[in-house]
Amino acid sequence: MEENVVLTARQISMTFPGVKALDRVDFTLRKGEIHALMGENGAGKSTLIKCLTGINDFEQGEIHVDGIEEPVRNHSTKDAQEVGISTVYQEVNLCPNLSVAENLFIGREPLTGFGTIDRKAYTERAQKIMDELGVAVDVTRNLEYYSLAIQQMVAIARAVDMDCKVLILDEPTSSLDDEEVEKLFNVMRMLKSKGVGIIFVTHFLDQVYEVCDRITVLRNGKLVGEYPIVDLPRLKLVAAMMGKAFDDLQSIKSDEAEAISDELEISARGLGHTGTIKPFDLDIHKGEVVGVGGLLGSGRSELARAIYGADKANSGTLKVKNKDVKINQPIDAMNLGMGMLPDDRKAEGIIEDLSIRENIMLALQSKNGMFKLMTRAQQNELADKYIRLLSIKTPNRETLVKQLSGGNQQKVILARWLATNPDFLILDEPTRGIDVGTKTEIQKLVLELAKEGKSIMFISSEIAEMLRTCSRMIIMRDGEKVDELSDDLTEENVMKSIAGGDKK
Amino acid sequence: MKLKPWLLKVKKSQLLLPLVAMILVMAVNIIHDVATGAGAFSFFKITLQQTTSNGTILYGRIIDILNRGSEAALLALGMTLVVSASAGTDISVGSVMSLCASFCCMLLAGYGVSSTNDLAVPLVVGVLAGILMGCVCGAFNGLLVARLNIQPMVATLILYSAARAIGLLVCNDLIVYIRNDSFGFFGSFLGPIPTPIIITAICIAILAVVLKKTALGMYIQSVGINSKASRIAGLNSKMIIHLAYILCGLFAGIAGIVASSRITSADSNNIGLYLEMDAILAVALGGNSLGGGKFSLAGSIIGAYTIQAITTTLYALGVSTNQAPVFKAIIVIIIVAIQAPPVKAYIRKRSLNKAAKEVA
Numbered sequence: 001m002e003e004n005v006v007l008t009a010r011q012i013s014m015t016f017p018g019v020k021a022l023d024r025v026d027f028t029l030r031k032g033e034i035h036a037l038m039g040e041n042g043a044g045k046s047t048l049i050k051c052l053t054g055i056n057d058f059e060q061g062e063i064h065v066d067g068i069e070e071p072v073r074n075h076s077t078k079d080a081q082e083v084g085i086s087t088v089y090q091e092v093n094l095c096p097n098l099s100v101a102e103n104l105f106i107g108r109e110p111l112t113g114f115g116t117i118d119r120k121a122y123t124e125r126a127q128k129i130m131d132e133l134g135v136a137v138d139v140t141r142n143l144e145y146y147s148l149a150i151q152q153m154v155a156i157a158r159a160v161d162m163d164c165k166v167l168i169l170d171e172p173t174s175s176l177d178d179e180e181v182e183k184l185f186n187v188m189r190m191l192k193s194k195g196v197g198i199i200f201v202t203h204f205l206d207q208v209y210e211v212c213d214r215i216t217v218l219r220n221g222k223l224v225g226e227y228p229i230v231d232l233p234r235l236k237l238v239a240a241m242m243g244k245a246f247d248d249l250q251s252i253k254s255d256e257a258e259a260i261s262d263e264l265e266i267s268a269r270g271l272g273h274t275g276t277i278k279p280f281d282l283d284i285h286k287g288e289v290v291g292v293g294g295l296l297g298s299g300r301s302e303l304a305r306a307i308y309g310a311d312k313a314n315s316g317t318l319k320v321k322n323k324d325v326k327i328n329q330p331i332d333a334m335n336l337g338m339g340m341l342p343d344d345r346k347a348e349g350i351i352e353d354l355s356i357r358e359n360i361m362l363a364l365q366s367k368n369g370m371f372k373l374m375t376r377a378q379q380n381e382l383a384d385k386y387i388r389l390l391s392i393k394t395p396n397r398e399t400l401v402k403q404l405s406g407g408n409q410q411k412v413i414l415a416r417w418l419a420t421n422p423d424f425l426i427l428d429e430p431t432r433g434i435d436v437g438t439k440t441e442i443q444k445l446v447l448e449l450a451k452e453g454k455s456i457m458f459i460s461s462e463i464a465e466m467l468r469t470c471s472r473m474i475i476m477r478d479g480e481k482v483d484e485l486s487d488d489l490t491e492e493n494v495m496k497s498i499a500g501g502d503k504k
Numbered sequence: 505m506k507l508k509p510w511l512l513k514v515k516k517s518q519l520l521l522p523l524v525a526m527i528l529v530m531a532v533n534i535i536h537d538v539a540t541g542a543g544a545f546s547f548f549k550i551t552l553q554q555t556t557s558n559g560t561i562l563y564g565r566i567i568d569i570l571n572r573g574s575e576a577a578l579l580a581l582g583m584t585l586v587v588s589a590s591a592g593t594d595i596s597v598g599s600v601m602s603l604c605a606s607f608c609c610m611l612l613a614g615y616g617v618s619s620t621n622d623l624a625v626p627l628v629v630g631v632l633a634g635i636l637m638g639c640v641c642g643a644f645n646g647l648l649v650a651r652l653n654i655q656p657m658v659a660t661l662i663l664y665s666a667a668r669a670i671g672l673l674v675c676n677d678l679i680v681y682i683r684n685d686s687f688g689f690f691g692s693f694l695g696p697i698p699t700p701i702i703i704t705a706i707c708i709a710i711l712a713v714v715l716k717k718t719a720l721g722m723y724i725q726s727v728g729i730n731s732k733a734s735r736i737a738g739l740n741s742k743m744i745i746h747l748a749y750i751l752c753g754l755f756a757g758i759a760g761i762v763a764s765s766r767i768t769s770a771d772s773n774n775i776g777l778y779l780e781m782d783a784i785l786a787v788a789l790g791g792n793s794l795g796g797g798k799f800s801l802a803g804s805i806i807g808a809y810t811i812q813a814i815t816t817t818l819y820a821l822g823v824s825t826n827q828a829p830v831f832k833a834i835i836v837i838i839i840v841a842i843q844a845p846p847v848k849a850y851i852r853k854r855s856l857n858k859a860a861k862e863v864a
Contacts, residue, residue, distance in 0.1 A: 347730075353797045362726060362734075373718050
């Protein structure tokens with residue numbers, strides 16, 4: 001093995017039913033480097049990582065880890081941890097009903113001399129670990145009490161604490177806000193200086209150029225190449241990922257003035273939900289794309305959920321198309337022509353054991369009612385239409401949705417809502433964990449929908465993305481709607497407003 | 505070895521293993537029959553027999569299995585829906601059967617009457633009221649599970665222990681005998697065919713049509729897999745879980761009437777005893793996950809009759825009634841183990857390796 005190399009994978013191949021997920025892929029990780037693994041959805045990033053961590057049983061190839069003579073073949077995450085490979089996944093895989101400390105030490109609890117669990121050492125060590133990471137938590141509280149972002153940090157802390165040689169971060173930043181991302185990067189740099197090799201999977205190009213030393217690009221299960229970061233400027237990277245030259249992201253918003261009508265689609269007065277969102281007023285016009293900005297936990301999603309009835313509003317009034325309405329649950333909102341793509345895809349989006357066809361037809365079917373089942377031919381037609389329209393990568397429409405990559409799952413849920421032909425569509429983080437190409441597609445789609453006279457509420461952590469698509473932005477802070485920006489919609493103003501304080 | 509498309513479909517199907525289990529049980533019968541010189545296909549032989557009480561009736565081991573397996577099959581229908589929607593089991597169905605039987609018989613005989621020749625209310629009223637009682641019990645279970653979020657096992661434990669006692673209370677602590685031929689109909693024969701078989705067949709057919717023609721099946725599966733996501737997509741998750749429990753109660757009610765009609769009485773202590781376990785087992789044998797979600801109704805039905813076939817076979821083999829459960833347990837362990845994920849994965853890996861070798 002070469003000097004300084006901590007992990008090599010050679011000629012890894014892996015087949016899923018109908019798909020060659022990995023085709024003779026090589027990967028090398030050196031000590032003390034942060035190595036970005038890039039590729040579009042379904043390029044094989046997650047599959048490769050699962051091969052390294054023992055979740056996938058690859059068919060061909062060898063994996064070598066520094067300090068171990070034999071080729072390594074992990075059969076479980078525990079095997080992987082024993083050879084020094086730890087992972088933090090895109091979706092947090094911890095136990096929400098256990099305390100932070102318990103989550104940190106699950107399966108490797110500190111013991112007393114009698115072989116019982118040493119509660120005191122437990123809590124102290126856990127608190128120390130979290131403090132070192134600069135995350136303010138009470139480790140004795142249950143994990144579910146904390147935001148998704150904090151949960152992610154706990155997952156990282158757990159991996160870091162296990163003395164790993166290789167740390168894999170699979171989309172760790174997709175649910176973190178800027179400040180937390182910075183914190184994570186500090187932790188990453190610290191680990192790097194200690195000689196840990198870090199594999200970093202992300203869709204945020206900025207972040208790649210901020211922390212990474214080297215980039216490996218995959219496309220359609222094949223290796224495109226491995227490059228030092230200086231040799232691969234942004235445009236080349238995107239081109240390598242997509243396999244073609246790339247028209248600039250910036251240029252999607254048409255120059256022609258948008259025709260937003262005066263007709264009101266949604267009009268909320270004093271709408272609120274105790275404990276999550278303070279009463280707010282909001283008007284949304286027909287054909288308008290309204291962005292909702294703010295830090296994580298600022299009430300962005302909650303605002304949308306109160307309108308949609310996902311969390312039933314307990315104060316205020318809501319008018320849809322100038323008619324007073326009462327929304328008790330999502331189906332009421334749907335019958336008024338609304339749709340909502342929720343931010344937590346795994347928990348509230350996909351029905352993982354159902355097929356793509358069933359996932360796409362679900363919302364339309366529940367709108368039609370139980371007794372008006374679409375014929376199989378109609379169902380097939382609907383599914384095929386959206387698989388084609390959104391170019392969902394799948395062997396066929398009967399594939400279970402859980403077998404798709406994250407981005408394709410997102411497209412399926414998007415298809416579910418487009419199928420209902422909504423007048424007002426809420427998109428909560430529609431581009432999270434999605435590759436650049438698809439991101440642009442979704443943004444273009446949003447603008448097209450608006451042109452057709454549909455109203456869109458676009459919630460995202462990426463300000464740049466909203467600036468490209470929205471004509472107006474609402475800013476949330478601490479569960480309260482604090483600002484609205486339309487004419488003076490620039491990144492600087494938005495940032496200022498989100499941060500609060502000196503403005504006004 | 506290339507498989508034909510339809511064979512490949514069968515091989516992939518969830519029904520493969522339940523069917524194999526059923527065929528195995530039949531094979532044991534055939535071997536036994538040959539060994540004892542009864543003729544290779546006497547298991548499948550159905551003959552017409554003259555009886556003094558019921559006239560000409562169908563007779564044979566298959567008929568016997570279908571007849572005696574009726575109650576378990578009916579319960580398995582409802583249990584399948586409940587398991588799928590709520591990832592839990594309704595353990596009260598056996599007791600609910602008994603309560604429904606008691607309620608029906610009490611109405612037919614009049615309160616406090618222990619034996620009657622004349623019906624106090626029209627037969628239809630008594631029977632429908634009995635079935636309705638099943639729905640009420642189901643609605644109660646559903647209320648606890650769907651609306652109050654109580655774990656299904658705990659919620660249904662209440663009626664599991666109480667329903668039988670309520671049945672006795674309703675009957676004033678008596679075993680009520682209905683000595684009227686019209687009531688016995690549900691447990692005897694319609695022409696040459698046992699009525700329970702017909703009732704079960706009709707129930708299966710109706711449920712199958714409902715699942716085929718409405719979106720109920722997809723709704724139940726969707727809620728069972730992810731109730732939060734289903735709600736966002738416009739489903740009323742609580743209502744659907746509630747409905748599954750009501751349907752389960754409905755089938756328990758029908759099964760209760762059948763069981764009571766067989767013995768033309770309401771024997772609270774024995775009707776439906778331990779039958780909830782057979783129903784749960786039937787769902788599992790059918791290859792359905794007890795963790796909820798995807799379900800196969802056909803699987804559960806095959807499962808229910810397989811259990812009955814095992815019992816009947818053991819008796820045919822001369823195993824004594826007391827020892828039969830031991831052998832039944834052994835067979836069930838084997839069937840369930842074949843379907844366990846690690847075993848399945850092992851078998852698939854072996855066949856993959858074999859295929860790879862054939863290519864090389």
